[in-house]
Every structure is written in structure tokens, then in C-alpha cells.
Amino acid sequence: MHGKQPAVSLRNxxxxxxxxxxxxxxxxxxxxxxxxxxxxxxxxxKTTLMNMLSGIYYPDTGQxxxxxxxxxxxSPKDAFDHGVGMIHQHFKLVNVFTATENIVLGLKDxxxxxxxxxxxxxxxxxxxxxxxxxxxxxxxxMSVSQKQTVEIVKLLYRGAEILILDExxxxxxxxxxxxxxxxxxxxxxxxxTIVIITHKLTEVKELSDRVxxxxxxxYVGEMVxxxxxxxxxxxxxxxxQVTLNIDRPDPExxxxxxxxxxxxxxxxxxxxxxxxxxxxxxxxxxxxxxIAGISGxxxxxxxxxxxxxQTVESGSIEYNxxxxxxxxxxxxxxxxxxxxxxxxxxxxxxxxGMGLVGSMDLTDNMMLRSFRNGLSPLTDRKEPRxxxxxxxxxxxxxxxGVDTPVSKLSGGNVQKVLVGREIAAAPTVLLSAYxxxxxxxxxxxxxxxxxxxxxxxxxxxxxxxxxLDVLLELCDRILVLCGGKVSGIVDGRTTxxxxxxxxxxxxxxxxxx
Amino acid sequence: xxxxxxxxxxxxxxxxxxxxxxxxxxxxVCGVITALTTGLNPIAVYGTMIQGSFGSPRKVWILLQEVxxxxxxxxxxxxxxxxxxxNLGGExxxxxxxxxxxxxxxxxxxxxxxxVLILLMFVTSLAAGALWAAIPAFFKAKFNTNETLFTLxxxxxxxxxxxxxxxxxxxxxxxxxxxxxxxxxEAGWLxxxxxxxxxxxxxxxxxxxAGMYVYLNYSKQGYELSVVGESPSTARYVGIKVSGVIVRxxxxxxxxxxxxGMLLVGGxxxxxxxxxxxxxxxxxxxxxxxAKFNPAVMVGSSFLLEFMGxxxxxxxxxxxxxxxxxxxxxxxxxxxxxxxxxxxTYRIVFSHKERGVVEE
Numbered sequence: 091m092h093g094k095q096p097a098v099s100l101r102n103x104x105x106x107x108x109x110x111x112x113x114x115x116x117x118x119x120x121x122x123x124x125x126x127x128x129x130x131x132x133x134x135x136k137t138t139l140m141n142m143l144s145g146i147y148y149p150d151t152g153q154x155x156x157x158x159x160x161x162x163x164x165s166p167k168d169a170f171d172h173g174v175g176m177i178h179q180h181f182k183l184v185n186v187f188t189a190t191e192n193i194v195l196g197l198k199d200x201x202x203x204x205x206x207x208x209x210x211x212x213x214x215x216x217x218x219x220x221x222x223x224x225x226x227x228x229x230x231x232m233s234v235s236q237k238q239t240v241e242i243v244k245l246l247y248r249g250a251e252i253l254i255l256d257e258x259x260x261x262x263x264x265x266x267x268x269x270x271x272x273x274x275x276x277x278x279x280x281x282x283t284i285v286i287i288t289h290k291l292t293e294v295k296e297l298s299d300r301v302x303x304x305x306x307x308x309y310v311g312e313m314v315x316x317x318x319x320x321x322x323x324x325x326x327x328x329x330x331q332v333t334l335n336i337d338r339p340d341p342e343x344x345x346x347x348x349x350x351x352x353x354x355x356x357x358x359x360x361x362x363x364x365x366x367x368x369x370x371x372x373x374x375x376x377x378x379x380x381i382a383g384i385s386g387x388x389x390x391x392x393x394x395x396x397x398x399x400q401t402v403e404s405g406s407i408e409y410n411x412x413x414x415x416x417x418x419x420x421x422x423x424x425x426x427x428x429x430x431x432x433x434x435x436x437x438x439x440x441x442x443g444m445g446l447v448g449s450m451d452l453t454d455n456m457m458l459r460s461f462r463n464g465l466s467p468l469t470d471r472k473e474p475r476x477x478x479x480x481x482x483x484x485x486x487x488x489x490x491g492v493d494t495p496v497s498k499l500s501g502g503n504v505q506k507v508l509v510g511r512e513i514a515a516a517p518t519v520l521l522s523a524y525x526x527x528x529x530x531x532x533x534x535x536x537x538x539x540x541x542x543x544x545x546x547x548x549x550x551x552x553x554x555x556x557x558l559d560v561l562l563e564l565c566d567r568i569l570v571l572c573g574g575k576v577s578g579i580v581d582g583r584t585t586x587x588x589x590x591x592x593x594x595x596x597x598x599x600x601x602x603x
Numbered sequence: 604x605x606x607x608x609x610x611x612x613x614x615x616x617x618x619x620x621x622x623x624x625x626x627x628x629x630x631x632v633c634g635v636i637t638a639l640t641t642g643l644n645p646i647a648v649y650g651t652m653i654q655g656s657f658g659s660p661r662k663v664w665i666l667l668q669e670v671x672x673x674x675x676x677x678x679x680x681x682x683x684x685x686x687x688x689x690n691l692g693g694e695x696x697x698x699x700x701x702x703x704x705x706x707x708x709x710x711x712x713x714x715x716x717x718x719v720l721i722l723l724m725f726v727t728s729l730a731a732g733a734l735w736a737a738i739p740a741f742f743k744a745k746f747n748t749n750e751t752l753f754t755l756x757x758x759x760x761x762x763x764x765x766x767x768x769x770x771x772x773x774x775x776x777x778x779x780x781x782x783x784x785x786x787x788x789e790a791g792w793l794x795x796x797x798x799x800x801x802x803x804x805x806x807x808x809x810x811x812x813a814g815m816y817v818y819l820n821y822s823k824q825g826y827e828l829s830v831v832g833e834s835p836s837t838a839r840y841v842g843i844k845v846s847g848v849i850v851r852x853x854x855x856x857x858x859x860x861x862x863x864g865m866l867l868v869g870g871x872x873x874x875x876x877x878x879x880x881x882x883x884x885x886x887x888x889x890x891x892x893x894a895k896f897n898p899a900v901m902v903g904s905s906f907l908l909e910f911m912g913x914x915x916x917x918x919x920x921x922x923x924x925x926x927x928x929x930x931x932x933x934x935x936x937x938x939x940x941x942x943x944x945x946x947x948t949y950r951i952v953f954s955h956k957e958r959g960v961v962e963e
């Protein structure tokens with residue numbers, strides 16, 4: 091394979107955003123007819139690098155060669171002219187248009203539009219590669235995986251030869267992932283070149299021919315996938331030896347008690363759409379209850395309802411102070427809940443939009459929950475400052491100091507600040523939503539460790555996650571949501587990925603349609 | 604091809620050096636334009652501008668008082684702006700305060716002791732300004748109406764209200780104005796301290812500046828309103844009542860505008876007209892933005908704007924130029940100052956498209 095001329099060569103590419111060096115002197119080759127995995131932790135510059143190939147960004151320095159000739163890609167249209175197309179994590183489709191309309195959108199054909207011919211061409215592409223999409227279906231009727239398919243067909247329709255997919259499986263169930271991989275293999279066999287950006291090693295192993303690893307914006311090496319082990323790839327990605335097992339201590343059964351009892355909880359959003367439908371479950375002290383589900387299945391609403399941030403249609407959420415005293419959390423706001431002496435910590439999904447204030451420094455963020463303490467009308471920043479220093483110290487937050495605005499920190503460090511603050515309150519209930527999203531391997535393991543320590547302290551931990559492998563390794567029990575309903579609650583120690591995957595797509599699991 | 608690239612963080616000293624350098628360049632450009640369009644010696648023109656503001660102790664005191672009044676309105680808008688509530692109703696809130704003060708002076712001028720009268724003026728003007736700001740705040744908090752349009756429209760209502768009362772209190776009849784209120788008794792006129800009638804306003808606003816600085820940066824309420832401004836969902840998440848904070852902050856904002864109205868009517872003009880706010884409600888928006896909502900820096904930015912205004916007036920009379928010429932110079936200087944911020948945050952990179960290689 092390496093004897094051939096590369097289809098694309100990146101030569102000494104560098105790109106920085108303000109003080110952040112996203113890519114530094116990266117050189118790599120992409121060959122025709124291969125699946126190349128671009129592997130690296132979040133923030134290692136994978137997406138930035140590919141954005142330069144697809145015309146979203148322009149390199150600060152360096153050169154891009156196509157078939158050996160230098161080219162300048164200044165816009166996505168330039169990229170298309172060179173046969174390069176990229177599928178971003180956030181799809182760019184018009185909801186009220188059909189698949190075909192979205193696919194031809196923006197094309198400048200001579201004469202009038204012939205949507206029928208276009209639909210036929212779309213149909214042919216789908217049949218050739220085994221895509222499951224109806225050309226006349228409206229986008230708002232589609233599942234996430236179908237929308238992704240439309241994006242891929244859109245590129246093929248425009249004659250793309252090199253397709254870049256940015257974390258394509260992040261929003262898919264295991265079954266949908268298998269389907270996607272099958273069509274990607276078909277495309278490769280047809281001579282297309284595919285680059286997938288990912289940090290999931292299982293996917294690299296399963297799909298790619300070759301893997302290029304980036305770390306901290308720099309090229310660190312490449313391997314032929316078939317000849318590399320998962321451990322080797324991890325070590326290269328992280329830069330040192332790591333263990334890949336997550337601890338799961340057994341819950342302390344002696345003190346185990348029901349802490350949160352949710353009964354028949356139903357929530358509608360502002361538009362009147364039911365987000366949670368008759369959900370009932372309990373969370374116990376000293377255990378981690380995982381919540382699995384395709385994103386948007388009601389996870390956010392569930393956590394926010396417990397935290398007192400969500401208007402509830404019907405049902406009840408009870409908090410057991412001890413076996414005699416029970417408090418109702420519905421109709422309470424966060425302040426009233428705290429006023430009842432319930433220490434409920436919440437690590438929300440949107441860290442900078444909800445958990446923290448991006449423009450404020452670490453100290454000011456530490457006092458978000460505690461600033462009301464004391465009678466003085468003035469704030470006391472001594473305690474929060476002390477806490478900030480403590481969190482920076484203990485969780486190894488990488489920051490110039492406690493006076494740095496949190497928005498200047500990287501995703502992992504932002505999360506450490508947030509989790510650090512929430513845990514410092516010594517909670518009895520800890521809610522966390524996608525606690526390791528966007529975090530590198532080290533930070534993720536640190537977070538798992540912190541959650542386990544809370545569990546050991548008898549805290550009822552509720553962990554909403556998206557990576558099934560992690561849920562299966564970390565959680566004692568897993569509640570699976572499907573379209574706002576409870577599809578089932580399974581034992582984390584005995585269940586399988588396949589079982590949970592099926593339950594995510596279909597109530598109660600069962601055979602695939 | 605030209606690319607705009609974000610800079611690495613610039614050291615404060617360097618950024619300040621650039622800002623002062625830019626002002627020097629702006630003055631040079633203004634000088635060139637002055638020389639080209641009017642044929643006058645720019646140095647002499649600048650000299651005249653300085654004369655206009657600092658030519659005599661009286662001019663200095665008038666300038667200081669005007670700076671104080673503009674600063675007062677700017678300070679009023681700042682808490683709202685920090686909360687990202689774009690209160691463009693400063694003009695109307697000042698008028699409401701001024702109207703309340705004038706009402707007290709005219710209706711109660713000879714009925715209550717002066718100290719009581721001034722106290723009443725103080726209370727009613729603050730209340731009137733607060734009310735004028737609280738109405739749009741309430742609708743924003745309750746129904747998420749657009750505060751920019753709402754506060755702007757409240758200005759026109761206030762103007763019409765003042766116009767109505769000017770006719771009611773017309774003095775002498777047929778003049779179309781209220782004249783100088785209580786000219787003989789001086790009832791409700793703010794006291795002259797240390798024999799200087801400008802001193803009191805300057806001192807009061809200086810105290811207000813310090814107070815506002817502490818309120819915004821060190822008080823719990825100041826912290827709350829910053830959180831609401833930066834992220835309403837974070838505020839809700841920690842149990843801050845967003846609508847309550849919006850209304851409370853706007854009551855403070857409006858009350859200080861009302862206070863400015865009282866200073867104008869009771870302290871400097873001693874009359875009531877529809878134009879008594881004189882555009883300060885809008886100029887204050889610029890003062891606050893130029894200072895990035897920092898009360899200490901606002902002292903400087905309100906001084907700059909007032910200085911330019913007086914200088915412009917002086918060159919207009921001295922050289923027989925149109926008043927607009929001064930405005931042109933002010934505009935050029937502001938343009939440069941605002942433009943600087945772009946170059947402090949970004950830099951521009953040129954590249955050669957054909958070769959696909961980027962050079963800086």
C-alpha cells in the first residue's frame with residue numbers, strides 16, 4: 091500500500107487559536123481505498139486537522155498536497171472540488187426538507203431542478219452501498235442514524251472520493267454502529283477513502299486499516315491496525331502505560347437504604363412533548379445507578395427534576411432522610427432543597443452553560459453555591475479561594491492559577507473544577523450527566539475514581555452515561571431509558587452490551603426489528 | 604488571502620501602550636483632516652479645545668460637573684449592563700426623576716422646611732426613576748419581552764409626560780416653560796457647599812462611583828447579577844431567582860437615573876424641560892461600554908467624552924466652524940479607540956494562495 095502515491099499529504103501543518111496550539115507540525119499521508127483512523131484524546135487536534143482538509147479552517151503554516159500537487163483549500167467548496175467531504179458531529183440538514191432535497195441543496199445544475207432524477211440517483215447510491223434511507227422521507231421524521239446516512243449520501247452524491255467522519259458513532263446505538271461500519275466497508279471496497287476521527291479503540295480495531303495517533307496537537311506515530319494491540323494504541327495515545335480497567339467495589343450492604351424514590355414521574359417540555367413517561371425507580375445509598383439511553387431519551391429531564399430545576403407534570407420524587415422522615419422534592423427549587431438540609435450535588439451535562447460561569451475565575455465559581463453564607467451583604471472570597479486551591483491541588487487541575495477564567499481551561503480541567511466543587515459539599519446524592527464527555531483517558535479515570543469514592547462514602551450516585559463499555563464496568567445497576575420510558579433496570583455485573591443496546595432502542599429489549 | 608487570527612493573550616502593559624499609541628495616531632489623523640478641510644493650524648485647534656475645557660477655573664468646574672452628571676447616568680446603567688439587560692431607557696428614567704423633583708419643588712416649595720423638601724425630592728425622584736425602569740424589567744422577567752425596545756419606548760412616554768407638566772406648571776403663563784423654579788426662595792435647591800455651587804454634585808457622584816464599584820465587585824447582589832448576566836441557567840441551577848434579580852437590579856439602575864434627574868433639576872438647572880437629560884441616557888451607554896462596565900475606568904471615559912464635547916463647542920465659536928466639525932473629531936477618535944480592541948484581540952495574516960503555503 092505504501093508504495094503508491096498518497097491521495098492526500100499533509101505537510102508540517104500548524105494551527106493555533108490564540109494561546110492554544112491545536113496542531114503543531116503535523117505531517118501524514120492518506121492513501122486511496124483505505125480506512126484511516128485518526129486516533130487521539132479529546133483536545134488532541136484531530137478535528138482541527140481534518141477541518142483544515144475540508145476547508146473549515148486554514149492552516150497557519152504548512153502545506154496540503156493532493157496527488158502530489160500543492161493545493162489551497164480555503165472553503166468547503168474548494169474541498170469538494172478536490173473530492174473531499176466531511177461529516178461533522180452536528181448535522182447540517184434542513185428539517186422540513188426530504189432526504190433528496192437536502193442532498194441536492196446548494197448544487198448548481200444547469201437548467202431546472204429534476205427532483206425525480208435526483209431521487210433516483212440517491213436511491214441508486216443507497217442500493218449500491220446498502221444505505222437504509224428513503225429519498226422522500228422528511229428529515230424531522232428521521233432517527234439520528236438516518237440523518238447521518240443522509241449526510242454521507244450527500245457527500246457521495248457530490249462525487250466525494252475522500253470522506254471524513256468526525257466521531258460518527260457518538261450518537262449511535264451498538265446496532266446502528268454495526269450497520270454504519272458495514273456500509274463504510276462497502277464504500278472502501280468501492281475504492282473510496284475514509285478517515286474516521288475517534289477516541290474509541292474498539293472502533294479503530296474493528297474498522298480501520300491503518301491508524302494515525304495524535305497527542306497534544308502533534309503526530310506521535312502510526313500503525314497498521316491488524317498488527318497493533320489495543321494496549322499499544324492506548325499507550326501511544328496517552329503517552330504512557332495505562333491500565334484499562336475501571337474499579338467496581340461491591341456496595342456496602344449493611345448500611346444500604348433507599349435514598350431517592352421516583353414514582354410515576356411524567357414530564358412534558360414547553361411544547362407539550364412528553365419527555366419522561368411514567369418513570370419509577372429507586373436509587374440506593376452506596377451504589378452507582380447508571381442511566382443508559384440514546385441521547386435525548388429523557389436523561390436530562392430526569393436529573394433536572396430531581397435537582398428541582400424542572401416542572402413536573404405528575405408523579406413524585408421522595409428523598410429519604412432516614413427510614414422515618416421522607417421529603418417530597420417535587421415543587422422545590424434548588425434553594426429550598428438545600429434549605430431542607432438535603433445536600434444534593436449535580437454535575438450537569440452543560441458544564442459551562444449550567445454548572446459554571448465561563449467568564450468567572452475558579453474562586454468565583456467555587457462560591458456559586460455558597461456565596462449566600464453569612465449575614466454580611468458583601469461576599470467572602472477567602473473560603474472559596476481556599477477551596478479552589480484545594481481542588482486544583484487534589485484533582486491536579488491544570489491552570490495558571492485560581493484567578494483564571496474557567497472558560498480558558500480545557501474540557502477535562504473544567505470538569506474537574508465542577509466535580510470538585512460538587513463533591514466538596516459532601517453530598518448525600520450525586521447526580522452526574524455525561525461526566526467524562528470530552529475528557530482524556532487520565533481525567534476520565536480520575537472521575538471514575540472520585541465517583542467510586544463517593545459511593546464508598548455512602549452517597550447515592552446517579553451516573554448518566556453514553557459509553558456502554560463504561561456503564562457496564564462502573565455501575566452497580568443500570569436503568570435503561572427508551573423514548574422517555576423505563577425500558578428496564580439491569581444488574582451491571584451480569585448484563586451484556588447487546589442486551590442494554592437492544593433495550594435502548596426497543597422497550598424491554600427483545601429481538602431487533 | 605487574508606485571515607483573521609486570534610492573538611495570544613496580550614500583557615496588560617502592552618495593551619495599554621497600544622491604546623495610548625492609537626489615541627496619539629487618532630489625534631494626528633484629526634489634525635491632518637483639520638488642516639486639509641479648514642486650513643487651520645491643528646496645533647492651535649487642539650490648544651483651543653483645551654482652552655474650552657480648562658481655560659478658567661469656572662470652565663474647569665463646569666466640566667467637572669458635567670463629567671459627574673454623565674458619570675452618574677453611566678453608573679446607573681452599569682449594573683443592568685453587567686446583567687446583559689440593555690437598558691437604553693436612561694433618558695426616560697432621568698426625566699422621570701427630574702419630573703418628580705420639580706413636582707416637589709413646585710407643589711411643596713413654600714409649604715415644608717427646605718430639609719424636608721430636599722429629602723422628599725430625593726425619595727420621590729429615586730422612586731420615579733426606579734418605577735420607570737421596573738416596568739420593562741417586570742415584563743422582561745415575566746414574559747421575556749425585548750428590553751431594548753421597551754426601555755427605548757419608555758423614553759418617549761417620559762418626554763411626553765414632562766411636556767404635559769411643563770404646560771401645567773407654565774411660569775409665567777404663555778412662556779411655554781416653567782422658568783427657574785423657586786427663583787427667589789431657592790426652595791429645593793441643593794445646598795452650595797464650600798462656596799462652590801458645583802462641588803456638591805461632584806462629591807456625591809464620586810461617592811456613588813466608589814459605592815457602585817464595591818457593589819458590583821464585592822457584594823452578594825453584585826455577584827448574583829453577574830451570574831445572571833453570564834448564564835441564566837447557571838443562576839437557576841444554584842437557586843438564584845433570575846426574575847427577582849432582574850427586577851431588583853433595574854430598580855437600582857432606574858433609581859440612580861432618577862437621582863441624576865434630581866441633581867439636574869435641584870442641583871444645576873433649577874428648571875424642567877423635555878431636553879433636560881440632554882442625551883446623557885445614550886451617551887452613558889457609550890461611556891459604560893468604552894470602560895467595559897468598570898466604574899473606575901468610566902471616570903476616564905466620561906471625562907474624555909465631555910472634554911471632546913466642550914472642546915468642539917469652543918473651536919466652533921473661536922474659528923466660526925460648524926459645531927458638527929467637533930463631532931467629526933470626536934467620531935474619529937472614538938472610531939480609533941473602538942477599532943483598537945479588535946487589533947488587541949486579533950491579528951491579520953496574509954497568505955499566498957497559489958502556493959498553498961502560508962507566510963506571516
